[in-house]
Amino acid sequence: MLLRPLAVLAALSTSLLLILPLEAREVNHAMGVTEVPDNPQRIVMLTNEGTEALLYLGVVPVGAVQSWDGNPWYDHIATALADTVPLGTELAVNLEILATLEPDLILGTKVRQEAIYPQLSAIAPTVMTETIGGEWQENLQFYADAIGKSEAGKAAVDGFVARTGTIHDALSDAVNERISLVRFSPNRTRIYYKQTFAGLALQQIGLQRPASQDKDDFAQEVTKERIPEMDGDRIFYFSSDLNGDESAANLNDWLNDPLWLNLEGVKAGKAQRVSEIIWNTAGGIYAAHLMLDELEAIYGLASSR
Template identity: 80%
Template sequence: MLKHQAAAGFLVIAAAFALAAPLSAREVTHAMGVTDVPDNPQRIVMLTNEGTEALLYLGVTPVGAVQSWDGDPWYDHIAAPLADTVALGTELAVNLEILATLEPDLILGTKVRQEAIYPQLSAIAPTVMSETIGGTWQDNLKFYADVIGKPAEGEAAIATLAARTSAIHDALGEAVNEELSFVRFSPNRTRIYYKSNFGGLILDQIGFARPPAQDKDEFAEEVTKERIPDMDGDRIFYFSNDLNSDESTANLNDWLNDPLWINLDGVKAGKAQRVSEIIWNSAGGIYAAHLMLDDIEAIYGLESTR
């Protein structure tokens, strides 16, 4: 009985919001169809982590957003500007009841995560979705910027990043020819990361080479210890769970003490570098991209291009 009452209450709230049509709107074509989007939306809800970073970078604070994959509820590097933003569950489990109470005038999400709840979201407010997330994050930033009426700011954000990666490429000199390896250690699965992932795409944008075994336009591949030789490179970047649970720490130590790992050329040269999983992998947005570039400058002893 209580579940039926809660559902009925949600539908009443959603219907009320849907009837409040925007005074001025334009049609936006997106992954789920065509939506009338209000001009100059003021109360935006964002349902992807990369999108939250995009909005903040564009000078817009969402009234609600899905929480970060790590943090309580936000990643440290975006926590301050989100102090008054309401957490709405995760990308994979959005709390629709709380979302409805925020009375948004625009909801931004992604088909790959929220396709199933698109009808419910659209009943609350105009909803626009990107096709997917991850490697498309720069295109998504420009898309979100267009949707909220800030196309010039979106283009400028990506142009600034491109200028910075180009400057780092030039500052690296011959070091840019190093073949960089990219690996994730996890108790659930250890994977070699190829080029089509957040960190891999940034490395590629700078112009770094990859070892032949990793020079693939793919996301990643799960491997066993027999594949440790494929983790070698002139320099090896690896990451693990940033929360450092006992399980993840034990797993990481197990791999790093394996004779095959110890005998990799990159390890013997002292060029195996642990990096932040949040910054180099899971956050996936423009602030994380610039923080990753900060790391690369520090690792290679370059002057900051900030």
């Protein structure tokens, strides 16, 4: 175990000085090796999924990047983050405000914050995951290890895996349905494959994907000519409301296209809009369980919570 002297305390009745060491350890991460305190008290989190991970582990960050939707947090975590300072977005972290929080550990991700890693490391020990998204369970364990809560992290991940197994069994023959995932946006419409937040959850449950979507990739932007590739026994689609009327008009345009209306899943009444935040943007363990809640409701299953 590595020791790092952090403070010098005055003796109560003498002028002698006592060096008080704080236990620390080396953490291997996407940007190298960093020595971090064993029991960090002031943690800053720079990913949305990581904020959910910390909260699930019973830790409230002193600062965190704001949610992609919400002011500044997603509704499902807003109460827990009442005292947390927002630090901009994953792609634009406010370093000045971050520094004033005097953190003893910063957690982030290389895919978002590689360029500012030197500045972050100058403020406090900083460790990073390689990327975010479908890897949220591995990342949760990484964050748990970094803050000295490895067993709690394992319990959280094991609990989610166990719940997907329970849902698999409850679905019975319906588990063989081929599930299509589509995101509609004014900027780009994409078919989501298996290496996505929702795609990996469906895979863990054991639900199938149409042949055209049975790919270990993230997603692909498509034009209307490729609407037939969106078909499935069930079609789950999501669309952000952030652009207001523009998003609504775009979604209405796609959903009224003759090719969409001719899909077997649509004609069977099994095309359903689901939450963009829960199925896509939030990306953390609370969102993952809320997604399973939504799936259970759609299939008419008893809650496995």
